Amino acid sequence: MALHITGDTAADRLLTDNPLALLTGMLLDQQVAMETAFAGPRKLHERIGAVDAETIAGYDPEAFVEAFRQTPAVHRFPGSMAGRVQTLCQRIVDEWGGDAAALWTSGDPDGREVLKRLKALPGFGEQKAKIFLALLGKQYGYAGSGWREACAPYGEDGAFRSVADIVSPESLAKVRETKKAMKAAAKA
Numbered sequence: 001m002a003l004h005i006t007g008d009t010a011a012d013r014l015l016t017d018n019p020l021a022l023l024t025g026m027l028l029d030q031q032v033a034m035e036t037a038f039a040g041p042r043k044l045h046e047r048i049g050a051v052d053a054e055t056i057a058g059y060d061p062e063a064f065v066e067a068f069r070q071t072p073a074v075h076r077f078p079g080s081m082a083g084r085v086q087t088l089c090q091r092i093v094d095e096w097g098g099d100a101a102a103l104w105t106s107g108d109p110d111g112r113e114v115l116k117r118l119k120a121l122p123g124f125g126e127q128k129a130k131i132f133l134a135l136l137g138k139q140y141g142y143a144g145s146g147w148r149e150a151c152a153p154y155g156e157d158g159a160f161r162s163v164a165d166i167v168s169p170e171s172l173a174k175v176r177e178t179k180k181a182m183k184a185a186a187k188a
Contacts, residue, residue, distance in 0.1 A: 001141055005166050006035045011042035014051065019101035020092065021051045022140070026132045026163070027088055027123045028075055034163050034172075040074040044085075053098040056089040087122045104142050111137070111147030130154050134164035 003016045005025070014021045015038060025038035045051045047067040048059060056064070064086060068078035075081040096102040103121075104114045111133060118129035134154035136142035148155030154162050160174035 001139060003139055004168060005163060006039045006042075007169070008035075008039055008042065011039040014042050014045060018051055019099075020053055020089070021045075022135075023092075023100045023103075023121075023132070024051065024085055024088065026128060026135070027084060028081060029128070029163065032076055034166070034175075037075070038163070043070075043072070043074045044068075053089040053092040053096075053100065056086055057093050059086065061086065084123045091121060104136055104144070108144070110145045111150035114142070114144060114147065115150045131162040131164055134162060138164045139167070 001016065003012050003022070005015060006012050015025055016022075018041070021041035022038075024041045024044070028040045029037035041051050044056075044067060047070055048055065048064070050056075059067075061083070065079050065082040068074040068082040092098060092100050096106070099106075103117045107113075109117070114136070115129055115133050118124050118132055119126060121129075124132070130151040131154050133142075133147060133151040137144075137147040137151065137155060153159065154164055159165055160171060160178045162175065165175055166172045
């Protein structure tokens with residue numbers, strides 16, 4: 001399994017190899033392009049030398065904000081998003097022993113349980129948790145029972161609704177078309 005979300009081989013490899021990087025990319029995926037959000041962990045790795053929960057949770061908050069602000073910025077809202085990432089990492093340290101993958105591996109959880117665990121994280125509401133669960137199931141090897149139902153409608157095969165469906169530049173274009181159509185329908 002190899003993710004192809006950002007268009008940057010090194011950033012995608014980090015997302016593939018590091019569950020916390022993937023979780024952090026999902027957290028950053030708001031009010032910026034998906035590729036920008038999911039490339040954020042790679043920028044952090046380059047700037048602070050690691051993407052692991054203990055390092056980020058324990059990083060000096062002001063220095064962490066500065067790492068977010070460096071050009072190109074990790075996110076368009078560096079202060080608030082740096083704080084959210086540190087809060088997320090502290091939660092992963094406190095509740096999951098620093099292992100982000102434990103959210104979907106500890107105790108062999110089914111899809112509903114993983115969704116519940118994700119929704120308990122800071123910055124993960126219902127939709128973000130469902131999209132991340134779909135990403136885990138469609139592209140990250142998670143096979144817990146009932147995951148498609150738990151993340152509906154994002155778990156559907158052949159859908160192009162979210163980052164969970166991006167496997168190529170073509171699928172990215174289809175996801176963008178779907179999102180544009182959904183926004184237009186919501187305005188009508």
